[in-house]
Amino acid sequence: MSLLTVSNLQVSYGGIEALKGISFDVEKGQIVTLIGANGAGKSTTLRAISGLVPIKTGAINFDGRDITSLDTSRLVSEGIVMVPEGRRVFANLTVLENLKIGAYLRKDPQEVARTIDYVYERFPRLKERHWQLAGTLSGGEQQMLAVGRALMARPRLLMMDEPSLGLAPLVVRDIFAIIKMLAQEGITILLIEQNANAALRAADSAYVLETGRITLSGTGTELLNNQSVRDAYLGQKRERKRPAQA
Amino acid sequence: MDFIQANLPYLLAGISVGGQYALISIGYTMVYGILRLINFAHGDIFTVAAFFAVYLSATMPLIVSLPLTVVLTVVLGFVVERVAYAPLREAPRMSIMISAIGVSYLLQNLMWYITGGLAKQYVTIPWISSSVTLWGTTTKMVTLVTPVLTIILVVVLVQLINHTKIGMAMRAVSKDFETAKLMGIKIDAVISITFVIGSFLAAVGSMLYFSNYTAVTPLAGAMPGLKAFVAAVFGGIGSIPGAVVGAFIIGISENLLKAVGLTAFSDAFTFALLIFVLVFKPTGLFGEATTDKV
Ligand SMILES: Nc1ncnc2c1ncn2[C@@H]1O[C@H](COP(=O)(O)OP(=O)(O)O)[C@@H](O)[C@H]1O
Ligand SMILES: [Mg+2]
Numbered sequence: 001m002s003l004l005t006v007s008n009l010q011v012s013y014g015g016i017e018a019l020k021g022i023s024f025d026v027e028k029g030q031i032v033t034l035i036g037a038n039g040a041g042k043s044t045t046l047r048a049i050s051g052l053v054p055i056k057t058g059a060i061n062f063d064g065r066d067i068t069s070l071d072t073s074r075l076v077s078e079g080i081v082m083v084p085e086g087r088r089v090f091a092n093l094t095v096l097e098n099l100k101i102g103a104y105l106r107k108d109p110q111e112v113a114r115t116i117d118y119v120y121e122r123f124p125r126l127k128e129r130h131w132q133l134a135g136t137l138s139g140g141e142q143q144m145l146a147v148g149r150a151l152m153a154r155p156r157l158l159m160m161d162e163p164s165l166g167l168a169p170l171v172v173r174d175i176f177a178i179i180k181m182l183a184q185e186g187i188t189i190l191l192i193e194q195n196a197n198a199a200l201r202a203a204d205s206a207y208v209l210e211t212g213r214i215t216l217s218g219t220g221t222e223l224l225n226n227q228s229v230r231d232a233y234l235g236q237k238r239e240r241k242r243p244a245q246a
Numbered sequence: 247m248d249f250i251q252a253n254l255p256y257l258l259a260g261i262s263v264g265g266q267y268a269l270i271s272i273g274y275t276m277v278y279g280i281l282r283l284i285n286f287a288h289g290d291i292f293t294v295a296a297f298f299a300v301y302l303s304a305t306m307p308l309i310v311s312l313p314l315t316v317v318l319t320v321v322l323g324f325v326v327e328r329v330a331y332a333p334l335r336e337a338p339r340m341s342i343m344i345s346a347i348g349v350s351y352l353l354q355n356l357m358w359y360i361t362g363g364l365a366k367q368y369v370t371i372p373w374i375s376s377s378v379t380l381w382g383t384t385t386k387m388v389t390l391v392t393p394v395l396t397i398i399l400v401v402v403l404v405q406l407i408n409h410t411k412i413g414m415a416m417r418a419v420s421k422d423f424e425t426a427k428l429m430g431i432k433i434d435a436v437i438s439i440t441f442v443i444g445s446f447l448a449a450v451g452s453m454l455y456f457s458n459y460t461a462v463t464p465l466a467g468a469m470p471g472l473k474a475f476v477a478a479v480f481g482g483i484g485s486i487p488g489a490v491v492g493a494f495i496i497g498i499s500e501n502l503l504k505a506v507g508l509t510a511f512s513d514a515f516t517f518a519l520l521i522f523v524l525v526f527k528p529t530g531l532f533g534e535a536t537t538d539k540v
Contacts, residue, residue: 052424076430088425090418101418104411105430153430 003028003188004049004080004157009058011041011048018044020212021058026157026190031183033191033199033220035233036209042192043085045209046159049190050082051075062157077105079156083163085192087146091135095126098134098145102152112152119148122178140171147178158182159190164198176202196233200224208233254383256505257498262389263458263470264497265396269451270474271481271489272403273323273444279484280420280440282339286346287326289471290353291445295319295452296368296462297357303369312371316449323445324438332434357464365461375457388457395454399447400490407486412439420484469513473500476520482533491531 004026011019018041026032034042047053049060051072060068062078070078089098099119103112120127123144129137134145143163150158160179164172176198183189193199200206203220208229216223223229270292277285298318302311330349334342374388407413419426419436426433455470456462474489477496481488496519500512523530 050428052427072427073430073432076428082428084425084428088422090421090425092417092421093414097414100411101414101429101431104415149429 001028002026003063004190005059005061006045006049007059007061009045009048009060010056011044011053012056013053018212019048022209022212022214024207024214024217026188027205028188029183029186030204031179031189031191031202031220033193033203033206034209035193035196035199035206035223035229037233038194039211040209041212042209043161046082046161046190046192049075049159050080073105076153079154080159081150081153081155081157082159083146083150083161085161085165087139087142089134089137089142089145089149091133093134094130095132095134095137095145096130098149099126099130099152102149105153115152115154119151122151122181123148140167140174143167143171143175144178147175151182155187157188157190159192161192162194163191164193164195172198196229197224197235200229251382253502253505254381255385256501258380258383258385258389260498260501261494262392262497263455263501264494265392266451266455267470267474267477267497268396268490268493269399269447269454270471271477271493272400272486273448274475274478275481275483275486275489276440276444278478280416280437281331281342283331283342283346284475284483285444286343287330287349287353288444288448289467289475290350290357291319291323291326292448292452292455292471293462293464293467294322294353294357295449296456296467297361297366298449299369299453299456300366300462308369308371311369312453315453316446319449319452320442320445323441323448327438327441332437354464361464363464365463368456368459368462371453371457374454386458388454392454395450396490399450400486403443403447404486412436416440473516476516480519480523480530482530484534485530485532488530488532 002025007023008021009019009023010017010021022045034045036042044053048055051070055068058068059066062080067075067078090101093101096116099116100112103115106112125141126145126148129141134142137145147160147163163175163179167175172195179189179191180202191199191203200220200223206218206220206223207214208216208223216226216229218226224234270288273288274285277283277288295315298315299312302314326349330345331342334345374386374391376387377384378387378390380390407416415426415431415436416439418429419431419433423433426436452467456466459466473496474493477492478489480496481490481492496516500515503509503512503515
């Protein structure tokens with residue numbers, strides 16, 4: 001059953017068409033990834049689903065309901081939560097405050113405290129550093145905090161915008177391990193990555209986005225083995241080999 | 247003893263007017279912190295509060311008119327934000343600045359229109375306006391009340407910002423609108439609350455400030471408004487402790503200048519200070535390096 005259905009989504013910035021009518025599905029409990037080059041429209045897709053940018057045409061359905069016109073606050077309370085590109089933790093708030101603000105719409109303090117414990121269990125580093133200002137954390141820790149903060153809202157759909165960007169290879173491995181763990185716990189994941197290799201390995205299904213259009217789709221494995229994907233995104237060009245990006 | 251006796255009135259007046267500047271400057275600094283906007287209309291809202299008190303007190307007892315003055319001032323601050331600033335959220339910074347200047351002139355002209363440009367006698371608030379003698383110096387009660395009340399309000403405000411959910415939301419919004427939205431925060435509501443707090447403090451400041459004077463004119467709030475703005479810049483615009491410290495320093499300095507006979511320079515001092523700060527330490531006493539919001 002699909003949790004999220006995007007149909008013919010179009011988004012423009014001024015005159016520039018960033019999304020030219022894309023359609024895709026996110027099945028409940030799966031990891032779905034959108035891969036594509038810089039500027040393809042990946043972030044725009046997530047920002048449109050989150051209600052951060054206005055939609056020109058198209059429809060977005062979540063759990064069988066039309067959510068196209070809901071504002072961001074309502075979408076968060078429905079369980080659509082995003083980890084933005086570049087982590088964007090609140091540097092002027094402590095680690096604990098960052099977690100608490102992730103639960104901004106939740107009313108029951110005891111349940112929020114329970115979720116904080118749940119997040120601390122998964123990210124012990126955050127517990128150790130709960131009193132520190134988030135701006136003083138390392139990049140990897142900030143990414144953990146951004147994920148933990150999103151979990152505080154108890155997401156049903158967790159959307160992540162390039163969580164591995166700018167992180168050391170070891171940390172990237174941790175991040176993907178966490179993504180798989182969250183999916184096993186029943187959180188549906190929509191993942192955006194330029195690191196196509198790791199994303200496709202983790203994904204149940206995948207879409208390729210090229211300048212505002214979806215050009216390919218399939219299971220993660222299918223796209224991993226697709227020659228044009230390998231040429232364009234996996235750094236395995238036949239004529240000129242480049243080292244894969246971490 | 248003579249020296250103290252001679253200078254104590256100035257020092258007391260300085261502390262008192264410093265507190266009044268502080269109550270205004272918090273509104274400037276909080277709005278700047280959240281919108282990166284210098285709210286030019288804030289000084290006029292402070293003056294309008296004085297006229298609310300004058301006109302309302304003409305028809306009702308002070309116990310009703312003064313709370314109502316605070317309420318109306320808060321409503322005015324809220325409405326100004328919703329009508330003149332909120333629609334420009336996505337517009338270039340310059341547009342909203344110009345809108346603020348427009349609101350400032352609009353309020354000034356409305357005050358001219360309603361008063362006919364005549365000075366109106368300010369209300370005499372019992373107890374606050376009564377005289378008190380302290381170490382041989384006679385002053386008004388307001389001189390003693392202001393710093394105490396200011397400190398109490400500032401402490402409450404800082405607690406609110408650092409230890410409540412809404413305060414946390416204000417800090418988050420002041421850092422990053424978009425990510426705050428992703429937390430489910432309604433940023434328009436948070437911005438409105440900021441204006442409400444700023445206008446509330448300006449209304450209280452207005453009552454204290456004008457209790458020192460017999461009359462109020464449409465431009466009577468311009469100078470204290472400007473000085474409160476300088477205090478906010480001096481303290482590091484965006485910083486509440488900075489605004490408060492800056493306001494007390496300015497209030498005390500200008501009165502000590504009067505004490506040593508340099509009355510003519512007391513206003514000029516404030517603006518010289520502004521230029522000095524802008525040239526040598528643009529971030530002010532407590533300001534962080536300006537990071538423009540993404
Ligand atoms: N705020 C914006 N204003 C104007 N154009 C934008 C804005 N954000 C993105 N774009 C443009 O939209 C296109 C898609 O961008 P984006 O969704 O960020 O791509 P991706 O995340 O895949 O790198 C790009 O051409 C980009 O330049
Ligand atoms: Mg992007």
